[in-house]
Amino acid sequence: MQRTYVWDPVVRLFHWLLAAGFAANALFTDPEGDLHQYIGYAVAALIGVRLIWGLTGSSYARFSSFPLDAGAAAGQLSDIATGRVRHHPGHSPLGALMIYNLLLTLAGIGLTGYLMTTTTHWGTEWPEELHEVLVSWAEFSVVLHVAAVLFESRRTKVNLARAMVTGYKRLPETTAEPPR
Template sequence: MTHHRVWDPLVRLFHWSTVLLFAANAFVTDPESDLHLYLGYTVAALLAIRIVWGFVGPATARFLHFLPTPAGVTQQLSDMVTGRKRAHLGHTPLGALMIFNLLLSLAGIALTGYMMGTDTFFGIEWVEEAHELLVTWAEISVVLHVAAVIWESRRTGVNLTRAMVTGVKDVPNGLQIEP
């Protein structure tokens, strides 16, 4: 087993804080409550920090490091179909697509949530519907994300959840490593 430091503390703090805050806002808080607003603003602030970190943080945190390409996505899908196993030190190409999807979804949720509290957009139906649609899309995406993490962890032998907790990705000996 080889050990690779991949996720810095800020990326991990963003990830797990967003998990908890999104879950609390989606499933626990009253959407009309001040707590719902404060949690939403906290997610928006975390998202802003993560976006900045995606340009100035360490290599694996930078968006350019895990920008998915059609060739990379095709290669990963081919690996899955043929049973070929590779470890990616950062996000896999499909994982990167999901990360960008989730970041954009959270941004849309934050924007429409903010808009609903302004005089201009308060009570405007399309804004509320867009907010609810984005939340539903994010919930579906989270379920797919968790399922994919479990699938890829089992398929490759790399415990992706532990890597996001500890920051260290343990790669079985002999497994080809992609940057």
């Protein structure tokens, strides 16, 4: 196994701050309170930073390194079903789908949350209803994401959670890239 540097500090900090912000707002803050709004704005700012970093950041942080690819995602599902293991230095195809899902869902949560504070939509029901649907979808997605990380870590024998803490994945020599 070779240690491969994959996740730069911006990606790792974004990931853990986003997780903390979403968890705080979903589980601990009063949805009617100012703290809920401030955390929501911080989450929206994090998404903005991640969008910029996805265009300008390190190689594995760039969106071009994990394109939306339904065929590759289907291939990964086939690999799972047949027991074939392929190692991905960056995001796997299914991981890429989850990243885009979470970014879009959280951006939608931020937008609908903001709309509820505007005079134009004050008292209008649809932004609040959509906000709640998106939060439920995000909660489901987060549970699926964590389960998939645990499952894929065990299946591929690559500790994905540790990689998001340290920045390094331990990959077989055949898939690992030379140290940077």
